[in-house]
Amino acid sequence: MSGPALTRLGVVLSDRGSRYAVSGAPVQCRAEIDAVLAALKIDRAYARATHNTWAALLPTGALKADDGEAGAGMVILRMLERAGLDNHLIVVTRWYGGKKLGGDRFRRVQDAVRAYLEQTGLSDG
Known part of the structure; x- marks a missing residue:
């Protein structure tokens, strides 16, 4: 499949049974975002995930989706x-582990994004 190169780090952390993975790719438009999401979901584990939340800052504006989270x-x-x-585009995938995390779920999303930025060399820190 042609299109943006997808970087998939896999599961980067777990919390009370929930597992979080993070992926991303350079994108220029909504069509490329859709292509990356489709490529990610070719993997049945990602297609069956509880949530695939994402966001991207494009020249046309910010786009995001909560996918139920x-x-x-x-x-x-x-x-x-x-x-x-x-x-x-950064996609944080969650497989729900049976226990509600409350506000901690946002900290886990932040941890996953931070891991992506650090491991791909895209962060300043």
Whole structure:
């Protein structure tokens, strides 16, 4: 499949049974975001995940989706803004482990995004 190069780090952390993975790719438009999401979901584990939340800062504006994890897209978006990372999609995938995490779920999303930025060399820190 042609299109943006997908970087998939796999599961980067677990919390009370829930597992979090993080992926990303450079993107220029919504069509490329859709292509990356489709490529990610070719893997049945990602297709069956409880949530695939994502965000991207494009020249046309910010885009995000919570995929049922209310507020998670905004958490990713804010981290992209702080990192000054335009034209890049970050997807945080969660497989629900049976226990509600409350506000900690946002900290796990932040941890996953931070791991992606660090491991791909896209962070300043």
